[in-house]
Amino acid sequence: MTAGLVLGVDIGGTALRAALVRADGSSPFPLVDVPRGPDLRGQLAETADGLIGPAIAAGMPVTGAGIAVPGHLDPLTGLVSSAPGAEDLIGLDPRDIDLGPVHVTHVVNDANAALIGEWLHGAARGAHSALGVFVGTGVGGGLVAGGALFAGSSGTAGEVGHMPILPDGPRCPCGGRGCLQQLASGTAVARWYGERTGQPVAGAAAVAAAARAGDPLAREAFVRAGEWLGVGIATAVNLLNTEIVVVGGGMAAAWDLFGPRLTRTANRLTMPATAAACRIVPTALGRRAGVVGAALAPGPMPGALMKHGTGDEDDR
Structure with missing residues (x-):
């Protein structure tokens, strides 16, 4: 385990989070x-100065920093090669980011970071196999298999948000159609609701507020998202047979609005023996998951562990 304090930074599509x-x-x-x-x-x-300064003044050493990025690092160069929602990071060597007196010791994809946080100190703690599904601006995912983070041959394992769920569905920036994140992300919830009300919608948080105020269309938007997420999770669990699925990201704040439908749908569509061996739970760390994972991820992280795709959790 890491000695002292480590600065964890989670760069999201619309938010920046950090903690020691x-x-x-x-x-x-x-x-x-x-x-x-x-x-x-x-x-x-x-942000780093505002956190590190008081820690050093209080006699608490800060030994390094880990950064979670919503994108892909080239395994050969270590440079950010794609970063949806954070295009200003493209071409950057994250280790060159100036965080004052500490150095960036490792970088990890944001969805992987969130799963690492939940796996080390959250809802998936101690699990031998776990799937993380992080629903916010998009839908990101990560996979723990055999007691270790599993990245796959090109670093994109666990990318549940880009599973094609509806072949003739909406186009996705990844180049596909009908990807899960086009049907069930916070962005998708706001888009579906806005199209049916004819009113601009700030985001999924606004739809959640309307749902809790009794708007049946807003509630339907979340139930629909839960249904699609349940389909996607059932597909993944039937394939992977993980012992736990952790659902986090910004949409997790509305778990009461979509979680019951998600769970029912996933259990209905998952093979009985597989479903019996798998728990589906909301995040335990909430907005801290990516920061904790960024700080405590094994490092330095090889390029193969830096995968594409954001689960950014910022649509609240």
Whole structure:
């Protein structure tokens, strides 16, 4: 385990989160959770300074930093080669990011980071196999198999958000059609609701507020998302036979609106013996999952573990 404090930074599609993290996953100071600004590098430096300065003044050493990015690092160069929602990171060597007195020791994909956080200190703690499904701006995923993070041959294992669920469905930026994230992400919930009300919608959080205020169309938007997520999770669990599925990301704040349908649908479509051996649970760490995972991910991380696709959790 990591000695001292490690700065964990989770760069999302619309938010930036950071915290100083102990080896047990706890933090001596509150989580920084702010909207991403136009000057990402400057914001990172300012955020790091605001956390590291008080820690050093209090006599708490900070030994390094880990960063979660919503994209893919080239396994040969180590440079960010794609970053949906964070295009200003493309071409960047994350180890060159200036975080003041500490150095970036490792970088990991954001969905992998969130699963690592849940696996080490959250809902999937101690699991031999686990699938993470992180629903926010998009739908990201990660996979633990055999007691270790499994990335696959090109680093994209666990990418549940890009499973084709509806072959003639909406086009996805990945180049496919009908991907799960086009049907069940926070963005998809807001889009579906907005199309039917004819009103602009700020995001899934606004739809959730309307649903809790009694709007039946808003509730239907979340039930539909839960149905599609249940289909996707059943497909993945039938293939992978994991012992737990952790559902996190920004949409997890509305678990009461979509979780029951998700669970019922997944259990109905999963083979009985497989379903009996698998629990589907919401995140235990919430918005801290990616930060904890970024800080405590095994490092330095090889390029093969840096995968494409964001589960960014920011659509609240």
